[in-house]
Amino acid sequence: MQNFLGPDFLLDTAAARHLYHDVAEDLPIVDYHNHLVPAEIAQDRKWDNIGAIWLEGDHYKWRAMRWAGIDERRVTGDASFREKFDAFAQIMPHCVGNPLFHWTHLELQRYFGIRELLTPASADRIWDMSAEMLAEDSHSARGLLRKMKVEFVGTTDMPCDSLEHHKAIAEDDSINDMVVAPSFRPDPAFKIDLPGFPAFLQSLAAVSGARVETYEALMAALIGRLDHFVAHGCQATDHGIEILRFAPPVDHATLDRILAKRLADEDLSELEIAQFQSTMLVDLSRAYHSRNLVMQLHIGAIRNNNPRLFESIGADVGGDSIADRPIAAPLNGLLGAMDRDGHLPRTVLYCLDPTKNEVIVSTAGNFQDGSMPGKIQAGSGWWFNDQLDGMERQMTQLSQMGLISTFIGMLTDSRSFLSFPRHDYFRRLVCRTVGRWAEGGHVPNERALLDGLVTRVCYQNAADWFLKERG
Secondary structure, eight states: OOSTTOTTTTOOSHHHHHIIIIIITTOOEEEOSOOOOHHHHHTTOOOSSHHHHHHSSOHHHHHHHHHTTOOGGGTTSSSOHHHHHHHHHHHGGGGTTSHHHHHHHHHHHHHHOOOSOOOTTTHHHHHHHHHHHHTSGGGSHHHHHHHTTEEEEEOOBOTTOOOHHHHHHHTOGGGTTSEEEOEEOOHHHHOTTSTTHHHHHHHHHHHHTSOOOSHHHHHHHHHHHHHHHHHTTOOEEEEEESSOOOOOOOOHHHHHHHHHHHHTTOOOOHHHHHHHHHHHHHHHHHHHHHTTOEEEEEEOEEOOOOHHHHHHTOSSSSOOEEOOOOOHHHHHHHHHHHHTTTOOOOEEEEESOGGGHHHHHHHHHHTOOSSSTTSEEEOOOOGGGOSHHHHHHHHHHHHHHSOGGGOOOOOOOOSOTTOTHHHHHHHHHHHHHHHHHHHTTSSOOOHHHHHHHHHIIIIIHHHHHHTSOOO
16 A cells, blocks of 8 residues: 555656656646536535535446446435445445546545545445544535635536525635636527527526527527626636537528527428527627637537436436547637637637547647637546546647647546545646656756746646636
């Protein structure tokens, strides 16, 4: 156990050890995209036990538990959190090689000071030790964020959300050491082909106080909600795009006909769907640019693939995977349409398919405009790729085809308040990569050069994007 996740975990050169321990280790965290629940921060939630905080909503763990043969009752069912925790302890020895094995033990170390392996034999001790600490203020929602020096939390919020909890956080002087900002996610507005589209329009009409029956009215209501988000500190937007379509933007008369067909429950053609989505995304990008908001595009997931699981439990429960649709032509077309009159905002591109890393990086290079370093980002390894190989592949391609020095780095994309050691995981990998370059003679082993690079990638670039006053 002395070497497992020890102080020099992943740091296999003297240069890497210097870069991590002297530069990266104590940097604050800017977590600009996650799925934490704002109410839990506003109310400074405490958890009764580690089973609740670990297993209440983490589909990474649920997926592994099913794979290891755990029945659904002890995964998402009506079993107690103690039963679910024991089941997770049961599978942990079988997770060797999966990043969950590292993440789990990093979380035990960083938050609870527990260096013992999680196994059925250690489950009682770890349950009791962690429960004692979870009862303390140091392990409330805010305490856990402070423990990892989190300066910025970018939550994910839907257009009709009231943002009442963000308002409460902003007005609470006891949390002025970190920024908690909503991120605008208008997926239900542009996914005209999905079953929930008419219901979303009704909700949007109710919250905006206006009828939403034309494209112009729809956009006016959306922009009204966007301004509500900006008034509550929004600095970023996010878009989950399973099927990336592109068609040249069309006029409002065409869009009104498409919208009328959809509301009459008539089938839309692929071209009509593409025209509606593309025009709306281009129009939204103009609004984002004028408000100096970051636009994030999450591309390449195929969701809810197990019908029985989806019908019995719902979405986001571990039934999603990597899609393999082509993205190069539609992505370049979409960004080109946004950029045509100079209104392409700062943008982060993520793709769940790691074979598209080169496509993402080379596309990002097409739309840099000299207005700022790295205006279009090839985003960090996402979801199935936020492990060592996935992050290393992403950074290698970014280094070789772009500029890693402008990279805004890691994010958790997580629903768990215990997930922030993933930033430590990423930082160690950055230091290992740069350290190997230095000791292999690929780059000069000069402290000022390499210290500055690691600081920018691990913290400063993201801080410049999300913590500086918006101009």
